Amino acid sequence: MPSIVFVSPKGGAGKTTSALILATQIAKQGIGVTIIDADPNHPIKLWAQGDVPPKNLAIVSDVTEANIADQIAEAAGKTPFVVVDLEGTAATIVAYAISEADFVIIPTQGSQLDAEQASKALRLIRAHERGIQKHKPAYRLPYSVLFTRTSPAITSRDTKHVRNSFKNADVTCFQTELNERAAFKAMFSFRQPLETLDPKEVSNIPQAIKNAEEYTREVIAAIRSAKAVEPAGKAKQ
Numbered sequence: 001m002p003s004i005v006f007v008s009p010k011g012g013a014g015k016t017t018s019a020l021i022l023a024t025q026i027a028k029q030g031i032g033v034t035i036i037d038a039d040p041n042h043p044i045k046l047w048a049q050g051d052v053p054p055k056n057l058a059i060v061s062d063v064t065e066a067n068i069a070d071q072i073a074e075a076a077g078k079t080p081f082v083v084v085d086l087e088g089t090a091a092t093i094v095a096y097a098i099s100e101a102d103f104v105i106i107p108t109q110g111s112q113l114d115a116e117q118a119s120k121a122l123r124l125i126r127a128h129e130r131g132i133q134k135h136k137p138a139y140r141l142p143y144s145v146l147f148t149r150t151s152p153a154i155t156s157r158d159t160k161h162v163r164n165s166f167k168n169a170d171v172t173c174f175q176t177e178l179n180e181r182a183a184f185k186a187m188f189s190f191r192q193p194l195e196t197l198d199p200k201e202v203s204n205i206p207q208a209i210k211n212a213e214e215y216t217r218e219v220i221a222a223i224r225s226a227k228a229v230e231p232a233g234k235a236k237q
């Protein structure tokens, strides 16, 4: 508990990267995390096979449409946090994962086209909510859009515009953006967390760590405040 599910139908939106950053940052604080690696290419399982065995981090990659809900529930009984990385395209497994989620993060790059893909993820959340609202009218599944791969130097006009349209549509977005950073890519190339990357090989590691920490703080604060307003009783199917 809680289970955080990354959802976006678009490949390349930054799901795997932002899921791994969140999980490794929580684990760094000495808190146990399970990552459910539901992408058939298993990018996170491969990452975990690097030279430095990840601490406080369990990876579950034996995941199918049939067992994902059980895998999430089982992991939630074992570690304080569960992070779910999905492939994005197969709709049914995404719906099952959402049904076990306590919080959904929708990563998106800052352009209009990307935002339209993010809206598809929002529709899945709304559909899930409608199902539960039939017997629990006050139920909401907390979520937030996360802007990824944005420039650390400037906010592009595109991103500003997309942020505004989400705001006008009452769509919650994290203030913190995950910037485009070589270190975030390098985590995968070197199969390491940010903290052990070699500054001779990768530029601006401290800036990337600062960005990762701010993002993690905001996610955890959002989960906490969502829990605080949750109607009494857990609203799961």
Ligand SMILES: Nc1ncnc2c1ncn2[C@@H]1O[C@H](COP(=O)(O)OP(=O)(O)O)[C@@H](O)[C@H]1O
Pocket: 008, 010, 011, 012, 013, 014, 015, 016, 017, 018, 088, 148, 149, 150, 178, 179, 180, 181, 182, 184, 185, 188
């Ligand atoms: N914040 C970031 N900075 C730099 N590269 C990124 C960032 N987010 C994603 N990428 C790169 O973009 C590509 C797609 O990201 P990924 O996390 O695999 O997306 P998804 O899981 O949604 O398909 C990968 O090559 C990844 O290294």
Ligand SMILES: [Mg+2]
Pocket: 015, 016, 017, 039, 043, 085, 086, 087
């Ligand atoms: Mg992915």
